[in-house]
Amino acid sequence: MKHVMYASAAALALSAGMAQADGHLKFAPGEGAFNWDSFEALKSMDLSGEKISILGPWLGPDKELIESVVHYFEDATGADVEYSGSDSFEQQIVIDTEAGSPPNIAIFPQPGLAADLASKGLLTPLPAETADWVRDNYAAGQSWVDLGTYTGADGAEALYGFFYKVDVKSLVWYVPENFEDAGYEVPQSMEELKALTDQIVADGEVPWCIGLGSGGATGWPATDWVEDMMLRINTPEDYDAWTKNDLRFDDPKVIAAIEEFGAFARNDAYVSGGAGAVATTDFRDSPQGLFASPPQCYMHRQASFIPTFFPEGTQVGVDADFFYFPAYAEKDLGKPVLGAGTVWGVTSDSKGTQAFMEFLKSPIAHEIWMAQKGFLTPHKGVNTEVYTDPTVAKMNDILLNADTFRFDGSDLMPGAIGAGAFWTGMVDYAGGKDASEVAAAIQSTWDSIK
Amino acid sequence: MDQLLFAVSTIIVGVFGCVAYFYFSNILLDRIYPASGPNAGANINKANAIRPWLFVLPALLVLGLYLVYPVFSTFLLSMRDSRGDFVGADNYIWLAGDDKFRESLGNNLLWLVIVPAASTFFGLVAAGLTDRIKWGSVAQSLIFMPMAISFVGASVIWKFIYDYRGENQGEQIGLLNAIVEAMGGTAQTWITVPFWNNIFLMIILIWIQTGFAMVILSAALKGISEETIEAAYLDGATPLQIFFKIKIPQIWGTIAVVWTTITVTVLKVFDIVFAMTNGQWGTQVLANLMYDWMFRGSPDFGRGSAIVMVIMLLVTPVMIWNISNAHKENR
Numbered sequence: 025m026k027h028v029m030y031a032s033a034a035a036l037a038l039s040a041g042m043a044q045a046d047g048h049l050k051f052a053p054g055e056g057a058f059n060w061d062s063f064e065a066l067k068s069m070d071l072s073g074e075k076i077s078i079l080g081p082w083l084g085p086d087k088e089l090i091e092s093v094v095h096y097f098e099d100a101t102g103a104d105v106e107y108s109g110s111d112s113f114e115q116q117i118v119i120d121t122e123a124g125s126p127p128n129i130a131i132f133p134q135p136g137l138a139a140d141l142a143s144k145g146l147l148t149p150l151p152a153e154t155a156d157w158v159r160d161n162y163a164a165g166q167s168w169v170d171l172g173t174y175t176g177a178d179g180a181e182a183l184y185g186f187f188y189k190v191d192v193k194s195l196v197w198y199v200p201e202n203f204e205d206a207g208y209e210v211p212q213s214m215e216e217l218k219a220l221t222d223q224i225v226a227d228g229e230v231p232w233c234i235g236l237g238s239g240g241a242t243g244w245p246a247t248d249w250v251e252d253m254m255l256r257i258n259t260p261e262d263y264d265a266w267t268k269n270d271l272r273f274d275d276p277k278v279i280a281a282i283e284e285f286g287a288f289a290r291n292d293a294y295v296s297g298g299a300g301a302v303a304t305t306d307f308r309d310s311p312q313g314l315f316a317s318p319p320q321c322y323m324h325r326q327a328s329f330i331p332t333f334f335p336e337g338t339q340v341g342v343d344a345d346f347f348y349f350p351a352y353a354e355k356d357l358g359k360p361v362l363g364a365g366t367v368w369g370v371t372s373d374s375k376g377t378q379a380f381m382e383f384l385k386s387p388i389a390h391e392i393w394m395a396q397k398g399f400l401t402p403h404k405g406v407n408t409e410v411y412t413d414p415t416v417a418k419m420n421d422i423l424l425n426a427d428t429f430r431f432d433g434s435d436l437m438p439g440a441i442g443a444g445a446f447w448t449g450m451v452d453y454a455g456g457k458d459a460s461e462v463a464a465a466i467q468s469t470w471d472s473i474k
Numbered sequence: 475m476d477q478l479l480f481a482v483s484t485i486i487v488g489v490f491g492c493v494a495y496f497y498f499s500n501i502l503l504d505r506i507y508p509a510s511g512p513n514a515g516a517n518i519n520k521a522n523a524i525r526p527w528l529f530v531l532p533a534l535l536v537l538g539l540y541l542v543y544p545v546f547s548t549f550l551l552s553m554r555d556s557r558g559d560f561v562g563a564d565n566y567i568w569l570a571g572d573d574k575f576r577e578s579l580g581n582n583l584l585w586l587v588i589v590p591a592a593s594t595f596f597g598l599v600a601a602g603l604t605d606r607i608k609w610g611s612v613a614q615s616l617i618f619m620p621m622a623i624s625f626v627g628a629s630v631i632w633k634f635i636y637d638y639r640g641e642n643q644g645e646q647i648g649l650l651n652a653i654v655e656a657m658g659g660t661a662q663t664w665i666t667v668p669f670w671n672n673i674f675l676m677i678i679l680i681w682i683q684t685g686f687a688m689v690i691l692s693a694a695l696k697g698i699s700e701e702t703i704e705a706a707y708l709d710g711a712t713p714l715q716i717f718f719k720i721k722i723p724q725i726w727g728t729i730a731v732v733w734t735t736i737t738v739t740v741l742k743v744f745d746i747v748f749a750m751t752n753g754q755w756g757t758q759v760l761a762n763l764m765y766d767w768m769f770r771g772s773p774d775f776g777r778g779s780a781i782v783m784v785i786m787l788l789v790t791p792v793m794i795w796n797i798s799n800a801h802k803e804n805r
Contacts (some may be wrong), residue, residue, distance in 0.1 A: 113770040124775070140773070143557070240752045240770075297640015300663045303755075304638055313643065320643060444770055448574075451754045455666055465573065472568055473556070473774070 044169040049099060050092045051395060057409040058395070060126055062386035063100060071307060072102030074376030079120065080131030080366070081113035085332050089399075093392045103376050111238055114443055117371070126371035129380065134435040135171050136187060136442055142184045145177030147369040150381065154227035155183045157385060162187070162402040164429060171431055172367055185367035188384050189393070190400045192423050193248050193327040193362040193432065194255075194349040197311060201343075203320050213353035214256060218287075225293045232322035233296045234289050235310025236303045236454060243447030245307045246454060247434040248362065249325065253284040256351050260428045267436040267473075273467035274460065282450075282459040289454055290470050296321040303454040308333045310387050314344065325349055327364065328419050329398050340397070341415035348422055360420060364432035438473060445469040489545045492532070496501060499528050545786070552779035565780035575781070578758045581672055582788075585743060585759065588673070590736040592680045597687025602717055604688075605695050618685035625682065625745035633750060636664040666755045676745050676755060683739065687732045694728035695721060727802060734796035741789045760785050780797065 054060055068228060082090055087109045108127075110116045114137060120126045121141055130205040132138040141147050150172075158172070159165040172185030196217075203210070204225065211217040224231040236245050254263050256279050265271035292298045296313045297305060297320075313320030315335050324330070331340045338344055353360055368384060370377055383389055385434040387406045393399040395410040400420050414428045425430070434442035503524060507517035528585035555561045569575050600617050604610035620628060636649030638661060646652045651661040665671045698721055706720050722729070751757045753766065760781055768778030 115765075118769045118773045122775075238750065242752060242754055295640075296770070297643045300666070301638060301640035301643065304663050304666060305640070439770065440767070440774065444766060448754055455755060468573075 048095050050392065052096070056395070057405060057407050058391045059387035059405075061177060062388040063096060066097065066100035066383060066386070066388075069101045069379050071379055073159050073378050074101075074374070075374075076103055076105045076129065076374070076376045076380050077127040078105065078107045078129045078131065078380075079113065079117060079371075080107065080109055080126040082107075082109070082131070083109040083111055086329075087440055088396075089393055089396055092396065093389055096388060096392060097380060101376075101379065103379070104148070105380065114439070115240070117141070121371055125222070128370065128372045128377040130369050130371045132185065132367045132369060133364070134439070134443060135174075135367050135431070136435055136437060136439055138172075138185050138367050139174040140439060141369070141371070142174035142176050146371060147174075147176075147184045147186055148373045149176065149182035150186060150370065151378070154186065154381075158183075158186070158382075161385070163404055164402060167429070167431075168365075168402060171365075175305045185369050186381060186384055187367050187402070188389070190365035190402055191327045191362060191363055192400060192419055192425065193328050194252055194360070194422075195326065195328060195346040195419070196349050197314065197324045197326060197330060197344055197346045198322060199314050199319065199343065199344050202314075202322055210347045211350055213350045215353055217350050217433075221288070221294060221323075229319070229325055229360060230294070230296045230321045232288055232294050233310045233313040233324045234302050235305035235307040236451065237306035237309075241443070241447065242303070243449075243451040244434065244443075245326070246289070246450035247442070247446050248327065248432065249285040249289070250281050250450070251430075251433040252325070252349055252362050252434065253281040254278070255362060255430055256357065257281055257284060257355065259357065260360065260430060263430055263433065264303040267433045269437075269470050274463040274468060279459045279463050282453060282463060286453065286459060288455070299454070299456075303451050328400055328416075332398050339413070342411045345413065345415060346419070358428055360428040360430065360432055362432060363423065364435060438470070440473050441470050495532065496529065500525070503528060505638065520582050548779045548782050548786075551775050552783050554779075556774040556776060558775075561776065565776045568777065569780055569784070574753075574763060577756060578753075578760045578763045579784075581757060581759050582743075584672055585679075586737060587739045589676050589683065589740045590698045590733050592676075593683035593736050594687050594691075594733050594801050596680065596684040597689075597732065598691050598722075598729065600684065600688040601692035601695055602721070605692060614688060615689055620682045621685040623682070625679075628640060628682055629746050629749035630676055632681075632709055636674060636750075639665040654709055665751050665757075668732045668756055671751065671755055671757050675746055675750055678750075679740065680742060688735065691725065691728060691734050694725040698724050730799050731796060733801065734792055737792050738789055738796065741785060741792070760788075 051058065053063055058075065078094075080090065087107065087170070090107055091355070094107055097103065098105050113131075113133065117126075117130050117132070117137070118141075121130075126146070130138075130141075138147065155169050158169050162168045168187050169183060172183050172187060173181055174184050175181050176184070198210075206224075206229070208220060208223070209216075211220050211470045221231040234245070234249075235244050238244055251263075252265060254277075257280055258266075262271055262277055266273075266275075271277065288294055289302050292300075295302055296310075307326070311324045311330055311333055312335065314322070314324055315338065331338065331344065334340070334344055340346075348361075349428065351357055368381065370381060387403065390399070390401045390403050390406045391410045394406065394408075394416075395412055397412075397416070400416070400423055402423065408417055408420065411420075434441065434446050437446065445466045449466045452465075453459060453462045503521055505520040507524075507548065508514070509518050509521070511517075525722070552565055553560060553562055555564070600614070604613045604617075607613075623631070635649045636651075637646070638651055639646050639648075644659050646655055648661075648664075650664060655661055664674050667674075702720055702724070703716060706716050711719070742761055743759055744765065747753055747757055747759050747762045748765065753759065753762045764778050764781040767774045767781065
């Protein structure tokens with residue numbers, strides 16, 4: 025009940041703010057718990073006439089959200105920022121940079137790809153003091169610096185990537201009402217989760233919705249499953265070794281993790297539509313099953329961004345909620361959390377571009393998106409009171425309280441693996457191929473690119 | 475506005491530049507070998523030998539730049555690794571041992587055998603049937619219509635035909651599954667069924683290319699002289715005999731051209747596979763594999779180029795045969 029009150033109060037505040045907002049700004053400057061100082065500070069820069077182009081992976085609702093942030097920068101500095109999204113970002117950015125017509129800034133969902141462009145001299149290093157800033161102002165700052173530091177074309181290591189918008193992946197989404205109606209409890213351990221899964225099947229229902237479809241990137245949701253499973257049955261050290269291929273892909277430890285995923289996805293009784301539908305169902309469509317009536321499934325394991333694809337008007341915390349994808353109680357591995365984030369890199373330097381990268385450090389750049397939906401940040405300087413729903417704040421807590429935090433493994437692997445062989449392998453596995461066979465095929469591709 | 479200005483000035487400079495080149499180079503040639511004076515005869519002969527080359531030169535240069543240079547450049551790229559270092563034949567050695575490459579080669583072969591044959595066959599049947607009926611032209615335009623749709627557009631249409639909904643995910647919206655269920659069968663995830671999914675993708679290209687084959691073949695059929703057909707009628711030949719023994723042999727050359735043209739299209743097939751399966755579930759083809767290595771994740775231009783060279787090697791003979799055949803037709 026308390027949640028409902030919070031949420032409606034927040035909604036009220038939100039709509040009131042919007043009504044008064046001047047022009048296209050979502051929240052009127054000077055109102056609310058935002059750090060307006062950092063907005064005012066921007067005005068000292070005059071960038072009128074500067075054009076800044078940004079290419080990123082966000083389309084649809086996410087595109088509107090990033091644009092709502094960008095508007096503040098434009099409003100304060102007079103610069104003209106053009107964001108364009110592409111759902112084949114990975115290919116597009118390679119073509120654009122190689123062809124010599126890159127955008128000013130690229131938003132990489134995968135550090136591996138950014139590292140690759142950096143090694144070819146297609147990225148411009150960030151100013152030297154940025155690394156210190158990240159270390160000081162981001163929670164677990166060093167890990168974000170490490171994730172954004174690559175070897176350049178000159179062989180020297182430098183910070184090329186700045187993380188903005190982070191995702192927590194180890195989440196299971198559910199509809200509290202459905203759980204209440206059926207009398208299910210949120211599981212606290214993997215053993216309980218598996219018991220609950222069987223319980224749901226025994227009740228004649230379907231426990232999971234899983235969809236691996238994602239156009240040209242089909243298969244990636246399965247890699248997240250496997251990574252989460254890696255962290256739950258193996259040590260973080262094994263995980264790190266795995267992403268560097270020091271632990272081979274066809275190692276029994278990895279195969280076991282793939283099979284842990286298969287235990288859920290390859291069981292016809294466990295997944296909505298049967299195992300055959302897993303690989304072809306689009307990941308954007310698959311959470312819809314939670315909200316169907318009667319529910320097509322009860323649980324959906326997906327990252328923190330997924331509410332963007334919930335039905336219109338769904339209130340996270342009320343209509344839908346999440347719990348931490350639990351770890352095995354019997355294994356002594358703590359509570360590992362898998363996450364990811366988008367890393368911003370400069371592909372074509374200019375005065376305006378530098379100013380925009382500087383803008384990303386300001387609390388206001390984070391808070392505008394936080395106050396809307398689906399935005400987590402390790403930035404310690406932001407006011408978390410701007411979160412309109414307490415569940416997202418709860419998510420941020422998961423991020424900050426993890427015993428082990430590891431970055432999405434496939435994004436750390438070389439592109440040919442993490443955005444290629446791993447995806448294909450998972451699609452093949454979901455289609456019924458043997459885990460060891462799939463792992464061996466991925467390993468052989470990895471061997472071939474060494 | 476800038477672009478418009480740039481485009482207009484490019485056109486003006488281009489057109490006038492060309493005219494100026496032909497005009498002045500011609501004058502220059504006449505100055506060097508004047509058609510008068512003591513060696514007039516020898517000069518005219520020399521000038522005439524040079525003049526055609528002078529006029530063809532710009533075209534040759536442009537063709538060289540756009541067609542020949544990329545081939546060499548691709549070949550050189552194919553001997554480099556992803557960092558740009560020279561590695562010799564390594565990429566080709568890798569190709570020979572790569573499972574995905576073998577799968578792609580196999581699938582391409584399958585496409586090569588099935589699609590041109592089926593498209594030409596259906597095109598021929600459609601041309602033969604629509605040739606002499608009143609509403610034939612209506613039928614023809616309907617069959618030809620898919621030609622106007624882009625490959626990706628066609629793929630989107632067919633994605634809905636092959637669509638699959640899981641057991642408790644509501645009614646089948648895919649046409650094929652709806653038909654299968656209406657006839658008492660069980661719905662399938664068509665694009666994941668091993669081997670057959672290749673055929674399902676091919677059907678899309680056949681659907682597109684049949685119209686092309688039909689239009690060309692129908693024109694050829696119309697060109698057959700009436701006398702031979704009338705003579706056959708008088709000799710008591712059945713319509714089928716006329717079609718197979720009189721008409722087909724006469725348009726054999728056209729059939730070959732249609733066949734090879736579609737073959738070349740098939741060797742380059744990319745869009746359909748990319749839009750439907752992206753090469754997953756064992757449907758990979760060469761062009762899509764090339765795209766994967768060239769642009770996806772960490773791009774490897776070396777390996778991508780090596781695959782391109784293979785595609786080019788496969789296309790070239792068909793192309794040569796196609797062109798020489800078309801020449802024969804025109805003679």
